[in-house]
Amino acid sequence: MRSRAAKRQKVFQISIRLFSLLVFALIWEVAGRAEISFGLRPLSGTLKALVDLIGSGDLAYAFLISFRTLITGFTAAAIFGVSLGLIMGTFRRIEHFCNVYFMLLLSMPTAALIPLILLTMGFGFVAESLIVFLFAVPIIAINTHTGVLNIDASLIQMSRCFLASRSQLFLKVILPGSVPMMMAGLRLGLSRAFIGMITAELILSPLGLGRLISISTSKFQYERLFAVTLSILIVAALILDGMQRVERRLLRWRH
Amino acid sequence: MERLGVELHHISKSFEKDGRPVQVLDNLDVRNEAGEFVSFLGPSGCGKTTTLKIIGGLLEPDGGEVIIGNKRVTGPGPDRSIVFQDYALLPWVDVLRNVAFGLELRGVPKGEREEIARTYIQKVKLSGFEHHYPNELSGGMQQRVGLARALAVNPQILLMDEPFASVDEQTRRLFQSDLSDLWQEEQKTVIFITHSMEEAVYLSDRIFVMSARPGRIVEEFVVHLPRPRTAQDIRGSKEFTESVEHLWGVLRELQ
Numbered sequence: 001m002r003s004r005a006a007k008r009q010k011v012f013q014i015s016i017r018l019f020s021l022l023v024f025a026l027i028w029e030v031a032g033r034a035e036i037s038f039g040l041r042p043l044s045g046t047l048k049a050l051v052d053l054i055g056s057g058d059l060a061y062a063f064l065i066s067f068r069t070l071i072t073g074f075t076a077a078a079i080f081g082v083s084l085g086l087i088m089g090t091f092r093r094i095e096h097f098c099n100v101y102f103m104l105l106l107s108m109p110t111a112a113l114i115p116l117i118l119l120t121m122g123f124g125f126v127a128e129s130l131i132v133f134l135f136a137v138p139i140i141a142i143n144t145h146t147g148v149l150n151i152d153a154s155l156i157q158m159s160r161c162f163l164a165s166r167s168q169l170f171l172k173v174i175l176p177g178s179v180p181m182m183m184a185g186l187r188l189g190l191s192r193a194f195i196g197m198i199t200a201e202l203i204l205s206p207l208g209l210g211r212l213i214s215i216s217t218s219k220f221q222y223e224r225l226f227a228v229t230l231s232i233l234i235v236a237a238l239i240l241d242g243m244q245r246v247e248r249r250l251l252r253w254r255h
Numbered sequence: 256m257e258r259l260g261v262e263l264h265h266i267s268k269s270f271e272k273d274g275r276p277v278q279v280l281d282n283l284d285v286r287n288e289a290g291e292f293v294s295f296l297g298p299s300g301c302g303k304t305t306t307l308k309i310i311g312g313l314l315e316p317d318g319g320e321v322i323i324g325n326k327r328v329t330g331p332g333p334d335r336s337i338v339f340q341d342y343a344l345l346p347w348v349d350v351l352r353n354v355a356f357g358l359e360l361r362g363v364p365k366g367e368r369e370e371i372a373r374t375y376i377q378k379v380k381l382s383g384f385e386h387h388y389p390n391e392l393s394g395g396m397q398q399r400v401g402l403a404r405a406l407a408v409n410p411q412i413l414l415m416d417e418p419f420a421s422v423d424e425q426t427r428r429l430f431q432s433d434l435s436d437l438w439q440e441e442q443k444t445v446i447f448i449t450h451s452m453e454e455a456v457y458l459s460d461r462i463f464v465m466s467a468r469p470g471r472i473v474e475e476f477v478v479h480l481p482r483p484r485t486a487q488d489i490r491g492s493k494e495f496t497e498s499v500e501h502l503w504g505v506l507r508e509l510q
Binding site: 152154155157158159160161162163164165168172173176177179251252253254 | 337348
């Protein structure tokens with residue numbers, strides 16, 4: 001049941017957001033034209049460069065290359081992180097064994113691991129995917145683990161009282177009960193995966209989005225640089241928003 | 256269906272608190288006839304809930320044993336179900352699936368268990384709410400779901416742990432009279448935990464008054480009110496008020 005007032009509120013919210021974007025675009029354009037710095041180019045030039053990049057197919061190709069890494073690394077992180085989080089929540093010993101590493105991975109700058117990976121694995125798809133994986137996996141595992149620990153103890157007692165087997169307890173109570181935290185972890189993990197992907201490519205890749213950025217920078221094609229960055233921002237925002245929609249669908253019972 | 260009684264033989268139980276053992280139950284010796292409605296009445300901390308969990312097989316006593324139908328209780332069983340104080344409903348499934356949950360765990364086919372669930376949803380007067388999620392229901396309605404779930408697996412013994420503790424007075428009275436009717440219809444053995452004297456008198460055949468720390472039975476009180484006990488007649492009767500007064504006398508002396 002959506003009342004008229006709620007609808008009006010929604011329209012209001014969207015207008016404010018659009019207005020905020022408009023203000024940002026305006027400031028960008030003005031600042032670019034004022035030539036505060038040589039590197040800062042106006043929005044209009046950036047958009048033109050973006051159209052060129054799309055037209056030439058360069059951008060699409062770079063996205064294709066980068067997303068291959070992103071999807072591989074993130075999928076592996078999602079599967080591994082969720083499974084490990086569930087196992088850690090179920091078995092105390094494994095929890096203590098793993099927790100140290102995740103806390104370390106989460107609190108240290110993951111980018112510092114990149115030279116190490118370079119040394120051991122060299123350049124290329126596998127090394128980059130591994131970096132994406134390492135950026136995304138700790139938050140996914142830790143969130144899933146917390147999700148399991150947060151399950152109401154009385155639900156577990158209730159299941160025992162109604163004679164749930166161990167596997168039933170896991171499949172019908174622990175797994176669905178940890179979904180909210182798990183989904184939040186996946187969303188945070190994906191945004192960290194993006195960071196990992198760009199970071200890895202800036203350093204490692206002869207192809208992809210990171211490469212497009214570094215080439216544009218070294219050739220002083222700042223419009224192109226801004227255009228690539230802007231396109232990454234937009235795509236990342238769209239994907240994260242899509243995930244949030246899926247999440248809201250799955251968690252309808254909470255609203 | 257065979258009706259079962261519950262016997263508690265010299266039950267004792269202690270918990271560790273701040274490194275020291277605290278005796279919660281001391282030599283509890285109680286017999287409950289088949290088909291009887293029995294209440295345990297006492298102040299908070301007297302071990303009522305612990306007693307119920309021991310009968311339910313969720314906790315093991317340190318000493319003594321629980322006998323049901325000539326068999327010693329070693330864990331939860333199909334002959335007993337519990338109605339929990341905090342409802343313990345699965346928040347991610349609707350009323351229908353919550354009520355059918357016990358049957359689902361026992362592997363009853365979907366069509367059959369939903370038919371049974373619908374019958375009990377009707378008995379607890381929640382028809383029309385089959386597809387609502389728990390958080391869309393009031394506390395009283397959630398507890399009706401808890402009761403329907405407990406009855407749906409057709410146990411001989413129904414264990415109720417302060418089911419109306421967090422329900423407002425008006426809802427509670429309606430629920431009490433519905434429960435009284437349901438008990439007459441279903442012919443279950445009921446063990447009911449409460450700290451309300453009126454509630455105990457209104458519902459029970461027999462009341463065990465418990466003292467706190469260590470919990471033991473200080474009085475066994477037989478309620479001589481006729482059945483069925485429709486709310487208006489009984490609560491105003493001399494017998495009712497005298498019974499409540501008597502219980503208050505016993506409880507006051509424990510302070």
